[in-house]
Amino acid sequence: MKGPFLKFCKSKTMNVSFYSPRKVYAAWRKDEKARALSSSGGLASVISENWVKKGGVVYGAAFVKPFDFRHIRCSSIEELAMLRGSKYVQSSVKGIVSLIKDDLKNGRRVLFTGTPCQVASMKACFGESIRTIEVICHGTPKQETLLSSIPKDVLKMDFDRVSFRCNNDYKTSFKQGSKVVWERPLSQDLYMKGFFKALFYRDCCYSCSFAKVERVSDVSLGDFWGVNLNAINASIEKGCSLVLVNNDNGEELFNLVKNDVEFTPRPLAEAVAGNQPLQHPVRFGWRQRLFKKLYPIWGFKWACIFCMPDVVLKNLFK
Numbered sequence: 001m002k003g004p005f006l007k008f009c010k011s012k013t014m015n016v017s018f019y020s021p022r023k024v025y026a027a028w029r030k031d032e033k034a035r036a037l038s039s040s041g042g043l044a045s046v047i048s049e050n051w052v053k054k055g056g057v058v059y060g061a062a063f064v065k066p067f068d069f070r071h072i073r074c075s076s077i078e079e080l081a082m083l084r085g086s087k088y089v090q091s092s093v094k095g096i097v098s099l100i101k102d103d104l105k106n107g108r109r110v111l112f113t114g115t116p117c118q119v120a121s122m123k124a125c126f127g128e129s130i131r132t133i134e135v136i137c138h139g140t141p142k143q144e145t146l147l148s149s150i151p152k153d154v155l156k157m158d159f160d161r162v163s164f165r166c167n168n169d170y171k172t173s174f175k176q177g178s179k180v181v182w183e184r185p186l187s188q189d190l191y192m193k194g195f196f197k198a199l200f201y202r203d204c205c206y207s208c209s210f211a212k213v214e215r216v217s218d219v220s221l222g223d224f225w226g227v228n229l230n231a232i233n234a235s236i237e238k239g240c241s242l243v244l245v246n247n248d249n250g251e252e253l254f255n256l257v258k259n260d261v262e263f264t265p266r267p268l269a270e271a272v273a274g275n276q277p278l279q280h281p282v283r284f285g286w287r288q289r290l291f292k293k294l295y296p297i298w299g300f301k302w303a304c305i306f307c308m309p310d311v312v313l314k315n316l317f318k
Helices: 002-010 032-036 043-053 077-083 096-105 116-129 143-148 190-196 203-207 248-255 268-274 286-298 300-307 309-317
Strands: 023-029 057-064 068-074 110-114 131-135 161-166 169-176 179-185 219-223 241-245 261-265
Touching: 023 032, 023 043, 023 248, 023 268, 043 057, 043 077, 043 110, 043 131, 043 219, 043 248, 057 077, 057 096, 068 077, 068 096, 096 110, 096 116, 110 116, 116 131, 131 248, 169 190, 190 300, 219 248, 241 248, 286 300, 300 309
Parallel strands: 057 110, 110 131, 131 219
Antiparallel strands: 023 241, 023 261, 057 068, 161 169, 169 179, 219 241
16 A cells, blocks of 8 residues: 555556546535534535445544544444544555455445545555545645644543534544543634645645546545535535535445435536635645744744744734
8 A cells, every 4th residue: 555655645647537527516414413513514424324324334534542543444333423524634544455455355345535645546456346535635734743733731631532623613622522621722723724824734735636626536525615605595604515426436425315415506617616626736835835944943833833924913913
């Protein structure tokens, strides 16, 4: 796995198939309680749950103690809870290929969810024998960057879950069960502010060959920024997903959940206009160049403050 994955992150020469989206939907889960626990409209969760109910297995990103974000194998509804929510950090896929090989050998149907480069890596190994869902990805920081933003005393606390967002409420929370043991609101969260400014993504993210309207997965999911809310009769505050159905396999996945979601067809142009990763990679500008130089010398906090003075001052005035 190591070789193919690195190639996908570092070059544009790997031979993978891209699909022009067939269908575009604004969609959200009908179950309001389950939808509130998810990011956006909860489509990834409801597709995964239906896949598992039909005997399949799902691979996706999860937080694993003591402090690691990596892909895990889920074969039950209970295990899928670990995949819920956006992970604004790179997840490790180490060891996943051998597990998928075993599942396929044993006749299990596999659904892999991840970033476009992770999906492409898995499709390079398994082709059309697995089903895939990608998040429409802006870019991912290294786990080391996230760690450097967390106070050391917090890392000594007992927690089994890290979340960055609950539906459209952005905040970094460490939880033990349902109890919040530490929380950082967005107004004070330099990591999340830096993430939204694309300040410290991995180098390869700034030249990502997957940041375009053609997609590498069967289904692509993200927030439907820019959607005409009057046209879909919905409130994005409750979470509204952009769904791109890209091929026959994508049709199969979306058909699994048509009875569980509200959905409205939308123009592809509307999706592209409101979602920068469907147009081009994020830019590597002065902020990113400066952060790369200052971070090893000044550390995370002061590098962020110096590279985002406008953001820091804006929050102080608030």
